[in-house]
Amino acid sequence: MAAARVRSGGRPTLEEVAARAGVGRGTASRVINGSPRVSAQTREAVEAAVAELGYVPNRAARALAGNRTDAIALVVPESETRFFAEPYFSDIVRGVGAALADTEMQLLLTLAGNDRERRRLAQYLTAHRVDGVLLVSVHADDPLPDLLEQLGMPAVISGRRHAAETLPSVDSDNFEGARAAVDHFISRGRRSIATITGRLDVYGAQRRLDGYRKALAAAGHDPDERLIAPADFSEEGGARAMRELLERRPDVDAVFAASDVMAAGARQVLRESGRRIPDDVALIGFDDSAVARHMDPPLTSVRQPIEEMGRTMARVLLQEIASRSSGAAPEERPRIVLPTELVVRESS
Numbered sequence: 001m002a003a004a005r006v007r008s009g010g011r012p013t014l015e016e017v018a019a020r021a022g023v024g025r026g027t028a029s030r031v032i033n034g035s036p037r038v039s040a041q042t043r044e045a046v047e048a049a050v051a052e053l054g055y056v057p058n059r060a061a062r063a064l065a066g067n068r069t070d071a072i073a074l075v076v077p078e079s080e081t082r083f084f085a086e087p088y089f090s091d092i093v094r095g096v097g098a099a100l101a102d103t104e105m106q107l108l109l110t111l112a113g114n115d116r117e118r119r120r121l122a123q124y125l126t127a128h129r130v131d132g133v134l135l136v137s138v139h140a141d142d143p144l145p146d147l148l149e150q151l152g153m154p155a156v157i158s159g160r161r162h163a164a165e166t167l168p169s170v171d172s173d174n175f176e177g178a179r180a181a182v183d184h185f186i187s188r189g190r191r192s193i194a195t196i197t198g199r200l201d202v203y204g205a206q207r208r209l210d211g212y213r214k215a216l217a218a219a220g221h222d223p224d225e226r227l228i229a230p231a232d233f234s235e236e237g238g239a240r241a242m243r244e245l246l247e248r249r250p251d252v253d254a255v256f257a258a259s260d261v262m263a264a265g266a267r268q269v270l271r272e273s274g275r276r277i278p279d280d281v282a283l284i285g286f287d288d289s290a291v292a293r294h295m296d297p298p299l300t301s302v303r304q305p306i307e308e309m310g311r312t313m314a315r316v317l318l319q320e321i322a323s324r325s326s327g328a329a330p331e332e333r334p335r336i337v338l339p340t341e342l343v344v345r346e347s348s
Helices: 014-021 025-032 040-053 059-065 080-085 087-100 115-126 144-151 174-187 203-218 235-248 260-272 290-294 306-326
Strands: 071-076 106-111 132-136 155-158 169-172 193-197 228-230 254-257 282-287 300-303 335-338 341-343
Touching (some): 014 040, 071 087, 071 306, 115 144, 132 306, 144 155, 169 174, 174 193, 174 203, 193 235, 254 260, 260 290
Parallel strands (some): 071 132, 132 155, 193 228, 254 282, 282 300
Antiparallel strands (some): 300 341
């Protein structure tokens, strides 16, 4: 076979690779883009031509030809205020970034906390400007997951919307984490055990409330709805809920808050009311964030592996993207639940 000549002063082109391998340009492109629809002999010839000529694919053109953007979006349907106040989100971003560090994927962080931002995001996704989406902190009535399903876009959700979630999901064991927290209170002789919940249109918050109720029932405690105060995962929400609890049940002697940030708000109110922690009221949070470690006294908290959740979400999404790009038959969508652990400190 006559050697294909490389243009003087220029990079080898796809046409030159095809000529060297003795195939058409489209066939050479399919091999370079990893398509399975070529024979082993053809693949070997094209790969040899690539090596001989030192061909380097034009990444932008390759992405365009394969209908790829080499970018994924991390979508958080929350306001900027909550995103920057809640350590959970920064840990998720850190984990996702670590998983993508050795890939060519770009990560686009998008906050969609109001209707205008959600409409703009929907237009962006409909234009297929990313290869896949990571969804974090999705509420039960959020239409975004259904839009992604309609678009056929690979997506992974952190925290299911409900028990019958259809998207691939990665979550921590919210139920067992909450149950372990309440079991800890019971083992220390606490009797009037309250909880401050997160927004109950978030499935994870529902599961934490379920775990709280299950632990009390298993210990023979009569249910008392006055000991349950809903909030919104914010410090201000935790403070408001704690005030409500003290008004309803002044005898409360333990509080399980469904996030460390809400526990911080509750602690402030307890101190203002003259309650000592843990002597008068024991306190447990959820997340085991820096907030827990730096609180006074240090906060007992349910540790969820947030960075690992981010890494796992990214890995699952990359597998989904690769599977769809290769035309492989769809596999069963994974539902991964990572274990939690109660980290006992002075507050309980």
